[in-house]
Amino acid sequence: MDSALASDAAYLPSTVRVAAKILVVGHFAVGKTTFVGSLSEIRPLRTEETMTQAGALIDDLRGTEDKTTTTVAMDFGRLTLSDSLVLYLFGTPGQRRFTRLWHDMTVGALGAVVLADTRRLEQSFPVMAVLEEHGLPYAVAVNHFEGAPLFAEPEVREALDLLPETPLVTCDARDEISSTHALIALVEYLQDRQTRSSQEIV
Secondary structure, three states: OOOOOOHHHHOOOOOOOEEEEEEEEEOOOOOHHHHHHHHOOOOOEOOEEEOOHHHHHOOOOOOOOOOOEEEOOOEEEEEEOOOOEEEEEEEOOOOHHHHHHHHHHOOOEEEEEEEEOOOOHHHHHHHHHHHHHOOOOEEEEEEOOOOOOOOOHHHHHHHHOOOOOOOEEEEOOOOHHHHHHHHHHHHHHHHHHHHHHHHHHO
16 A cells, blocks of 8 residues: 555645554564555555675574565554544564564554464464453464465464454455455454443443
């Protein structure tokens, strides 16, 4: 969604009263920048830099030979859901050397979309471990790549050791509608958790 946007799209309606922070996380080259870009109503902020040979010594580049840039700080996008509610989307860098930044970015977040790749599911564990350490609820969206193996949902759940209530969907991060469905899965999960929490208090 890098096309020219209407000039008034950069400004929030004066009626907006609630802003929610959502993380978009996942391992290196799983599609986080693309996901944020497909959803953002504003031109997304990106902190991509050209990859160098030095990074090959510390980053796992298997299956990403064609990738030439990488996020070094974060991606940022915005999505207005109603006259009063706006979501801010924060995409994290994927390399494990940015783990400390992952921890910092959980502060103030309501939840996260974890993008996963069936060719490298094991690389999702460090990211999910950080979210679980901070008690941050998340939904998993398997981003479909050409040539990637397809597995039934129970197989993916077992491979990622997901709780039964953790949402699991498939998506194409390049497609706005597909990415929207993944985001909806997270938002509905957060709403359900909030409802159950309120009932327990009563």
